[in-house]
Amino acid sequence: MKYSIFSLAANALTGHKGWKPAWRDASPREAYDVVIVGGGGHGLATAYYLAKEHGITNVAVLEKGWIGSGNVGRNTTIIRSNYLLPGNIPFYELSMKLWEGLEQDLNYNAMVSQRGVLNLFHSDAQRDAFARRGNAMRLHGVDAELLDRDAVRKMLPFLNFDDARFPIQGGLLQPRGGTVRHDAVAWGYARGASDRGVDIVQNCEVTGFRIENGRAVAVETTRGTIRARKIALAVAGNSSRVAAMAGLRLPIESHVLQAFVSEGLKPLLPGVVTFGAGHFYISQSDKGGLVFGGDIDGYNSYAQRGNLPTVEDVCEGGMALMPMIGRVRLLRSWGGIMDMSMDGSPIIDRTPVDGLYLNAGWCYGGFKATPASGWCFAHLIAHDVPHPAGAAFRLDRFATGHLIDEKGQGAQPNLH
Numbered sequence: 151m152k153y154s155i156f157s158l159a160a161n162a163l164t165g166h167k168g169w170k171p172a173w174r175d176a177s178p179r180e181a182y183d184v185v186i187v188g189g190g191g192h193g194l195a196t197a198y199y200l201a202k203e204h205g206i207t208n209v210a211v212l213e214k215g216w217i218g219s220g221n222v223g224r225n226t227t228i229i230r231s232n233y234l235l236p237g238n239i240p241f242y243e244l245s246m247k248l249w250e251g252l253e254q255d256l257n258y259n260a261m262v263s264q265r266g267v268l269n270l271f272h273s274d275a276q277r278d279a280f281a282r283r284g285n286a287m288r289l290h291g292v293d294a295e296l297l298d299r300d301a302v303r304k305m306l307p308f309l310n311f312d313d314a315r316f317p318i319q320g321g322l323l324q325p326r327g328g329t330v331r332h333d334a335v336a337w338g339y340a341r342g343a344s345d346r347g348v349d350i351v352q353n354c355e356v357t358g359f360r361i362e363n364g365r366a367v368a369v370e371t372t373r374g375t376i377r378a379r380k381i382a383l384a385v386a387g388n389s390s391r392v393a394a395m396a397g398l399r400l401p402i403e404s405h406v407l408q409a410f411v412s413e414g415l416k417p418l419l420p421g422v423v424t425f426g427a428g429h430f431y432i433s434q435s436d437k438g439g440l441v442f443g444g445d446i447d448g449y450n451s452y453a454q455r456g457n458l459p460t461v462e463d464v465c466e467g468g469m470a471l472m473p474m475i476g477r478v479r480l481l482r483s484w485g486g487i488m489d490m491s492m493d494g495s496p497i498i499d500r501t502p503v504d505g506l507y508l509n510a511g512w513c514y515g516g517f518k519a520t521p522a523s524g525w526c527f528a529h530l531i532a533h534d535v536p537h538p539a540g541a542a543f544r545l546d547r548f549a550t551g552h553l554i555d556e557k558g559q560g561a562q563p564n565l566h
């Protein structure tokens with residue numbers, strides 16, 4: 151059903167009894183053209199673009215839990231395309247453009263809000279690095295503005311400007327960055343894909359692969375064997391474990407990242423703000439809660455909850471940046487499993503197993519990538535050649551040395 155002011159009014163007049171489920175909760179069939187493993191943002195976006203852009207509709211998305219139970223429903227909702235390196239900027243800018251048209255495309259309110267993303271800098275060297283990044287963005291047609299201390303103070307007068315250990319010198323602003331309601335993205339893509347014939351199968355865990363003569367031909371699941379001409383992995387934090395079932399060892403480690411939400415406050419933060427002297431980022435949801443996060447936990451884990459030292463570290467970052475946050479009550483916190491790659495950039499590629507495709511390594515930044523990831527992965531699956539915007543995200547770059555190390559941290563997944 152099409153959502154519009156008319157359907158809203160009609161349903162309001164009839165007691166809201168006419169709404170239909172947004173997508174079909176399908177049972178798995180024996181065979182598909184494409185099976186996508188993982189019903190997160192990336193798996194669902196891939197299914198949607200496969201159907202819409204490439205006319206491939208005999209597709210199943212297999213999700214071990216419920217759609218949105220993974221990182222797509224656990225992240226801090228930030229979108230941006232403020233990258234430095236050539237492999238990254240065009241990809242994330244494609245994503246930003248897709249975000250800008252997403253709600254009209256899906257006919258679904260994902261609360262895309264371009265309220266701006268401001269990265270603060272606290273030293274001359276950091277200012278130079280941010281100026282360089284801003285210039286790289288502008289050369290690629292991406293919006294970027296370097297703000298001085300007064301401009302930041304005008305925008306965010308409550309930050310600690312007076313007695314901070316790391317004085318704020320200014321910030322790099324991407325006005326088109328912002329936030330999107332994360333789980334609505336899963337629901338919107340699911341609805342769009344389901345409408346076009348894709349089967350979304352929940353409570354269906356992939357437990358193994360059937361590989362014949364070097365080609366993946368079927369997945370074993372908790373709901374039986376499902377054959378497929380092509381099998382696509384989009385399982386984020388579970389990438390190494392699932393790929394290992396097909397005999398692949400990925401250059402990925404899994405870590406927990408926590409997120410925090412405060413009680414609702416009156417409008418305070420106009421956009422997203424990141425602290426440059428520690429790892430802390432914050433925005434305010436439309437319900438008024440402060441939504442914030444920081445570093446990943448310091449050890450590998452598959453548990454979707456975090457530990458207290460990181461909570462303390464995040465709170466210290468918040469207090470250093472905006473001391474009044476110390477009087478805000480925390481409402482809830484949670485964790486998600488991050489697929490941290492060795493160079494901090496993702497993988498969208500075929501694998502050494504014929505018919506098996508990989509979408510992984512999203513680190514901290516996979517939510518903002520969701521539309522472009524689905525777009526490029528669908529292109530790869532449909533045509534067996536990479537989409538130009540995602541062509542740098544090859545699996546063999548870790549062997550050939552063509553790394554895309556945005557932070558310059560080297561093979562330290564926990565530092566990306």
Ligand SMILES: Cc1cc2nc3c(=O)[nH]c(=O)nc-3n(C[C@H](O)[C@H](O)[C@H](O)COP(=O)(O)OP(=O)(O)OC[C@H]3O[C@@H](n4cnc5c(N)ncnc54)[C@H](O)[C@@H]3O)c2cc1C
Nearest residue numbers: 188190191192214220221222225226228356486516517518
């Ligand atoms: C706390 C937190 C904050 C974050 N903040 C941001 C942010 O502000 N901005 C940003 O850009 N990114 C952010 N991220 C990162 C982003 O959320 C992820 O990179 C992105 O969501 C990963 O892609 P996905 O949505 O497809 O993952 P997921 O939603 O995790 O989807 C993968 C799915 O695969 C399923 N699965 C796993 N194994 C199997 C199996 N064997 N069989 C079937 N299904 C399986 C899982 O259940 C899961 O639903 C954040 C992440 C976390 C945890």
